Amino acid sequence: MSRRLLLTDCPWGDAEIERGVLEPKGVEIIVAPAKDESTLIELARDADAIATCWAKVTAPVIEAAARCRLIARMGIGLDNIDLQAAERRKIVVTNVPDYCVTEVADHALALLLASARNVAFHHWNTKQGVYDLQAGPKMNRLGGMRLGLLGFGRIAREVHQRARAFGLDVQASTPSGDDYGTGCRMVSLKELLSTSDFLSLHAPLTAETRQVLNRESLRMLKPTAVVINTSRGGLIDHEALWEALRNGRLGGAALDVFDPEPPDLGHPLFADERVIATPHAAFVSEESLADLRTTVAGQVLDVFAGRTPKNVVNGG
Numbered sequence: 394m395s396r397r398l399l400l401t402d403c404p405w406g407d408a409e410i411e412r413g414v415l416e417p418k419g420v421e422i423i424v425a426p427a428k429d430e431s432t433l434i435e436l437a438r439d440a441d442a443i444a445t446c447w448a449k450v451t452a453p454v455i456e457a458a459a460r461c462r463l464i465a466r467m468g469i470g471l472d473n474i475d476l477q478a479a480e481r482r483k484i485v486v487t488n489v490p491d492y493c494v495t496e497v498a499d500h501a502l503a504l505l506l507a508s509a510r511n512v513a514f515h516h517w518n519t520k521q522g523v524y525d526l527q528a529g530p531k532m533n534r535l536g537g538m539r540l541g542l543l544g545f546g547r548i549a550r551e552v553h554q555r556a557r558a559f560g561l562d563v564q565a566s567t568p569s570g571d572d573y574g575t576g577c578r579m580v581s582l583k584e585l586l587s588t589s590d591f592l593s594l595h596a597p598l599t600a601e602t603r604q605v606l607n608r609e610s611l612r613m614l615k616p617t618a619v620v621i622n623t624s625r626g627g628l629i630d631h632e633a634l635w636e637a638l639r640n641g642r643l644g645g646a647a648l649d650v651f652d653p654e655p656p657d658l659g660h661p662l663f664a665d666e667r668v669i670a671t672p673h674a675a676f677v678s679e680e681s682l683a684d685l686r687t688t689v690a691g692q693v694l695d696v697f698a699g700r701t702p703k704n705v706v707n708g709g
Contacts, residue, residue: 493675
């Protein structure tokens with residue numbers, strides 16, 4: 394009997410890599426035409442496994458998937474999967490924690506550089522016919538400025554390495570205070586917020602970290618500081634961020650992730666010249682997507698063959 398994989402969403406545009414790996418092994422791929430809960434509930438009834446990128450795999454979806462043995466997150470974070478519901482059903486949950494580490498680190502540093510050197514500002518003005526180097530905000534030499542990393546996982550450690558090559562003074566804050574042998578200075582969250590010229594977010598989205606940047610914590614930042622987020626949109630209260638920018642209590646923001654996604658691009662935050670926005674693109678490269686998709690396909694095959702897949706994140 395053919396096994397069925399429900400692919401809830403494929404923002405890369407097709408399922409050809411997945412089909413190439415799985416169909417020769419007798420796995421049928423069902424691509425959801427939409428990622429709303431009612432559509433996924435209906436399709437999950439016939440699924441032996443579910444692979445999801447950004448779609449929410451909620452408790453009702455999991456309860457409907459009576460045959461499901463695996464929920465594979467096509468990415469790193471797990472906040473779009475109801476892990477408790479999966480645990481109740483004894484369904485294995487996996488992720489791919491290392492597929493785009495260099496890409497996201499590169500993107501975070503690109504956002505930092507674009508902010509520090511007014512690249513986006515001058516690009517937009519020049520394209521609109523304004524050729525004026527005096528028009529942009531003041532710029533300071535990058536060497537000697539301080540980058541704060543909120544979180545110090547794989548990606549943040551790659552950012553640390555890159556940032557030091559540009560002469561940035563790097564510090565980080567995590568609950569554990571572990572520098573993983575990098576020599577990065579570890580500080581309290583309060584010190585991180587109050588002393589960083591750039592603050593780059595690299596924490597998972599949990600109940601404890603949701604809106605870690607809110608009205609209160611944003612007030613601790615320097616009025617010239619720039620916030621960079623390539624992690625999860627829910628780490629920031631975007632209304633509070635806009636309030637801080639509007640009132641001159643923040644120098645700028647460079648955002649690749651939002652809550653919700655896609656965001657309301659009509660919000661004045663996106664019209665502000667101090668804000669750089671990219672469409673959750675940090676993880677993308679031809680190589681990272683190929684790694685991600687083949688790894689998830691391998692996880693599916695492992696579970697169907699009775700093997701323990703790579704990167705199990707729950708008890709299953």
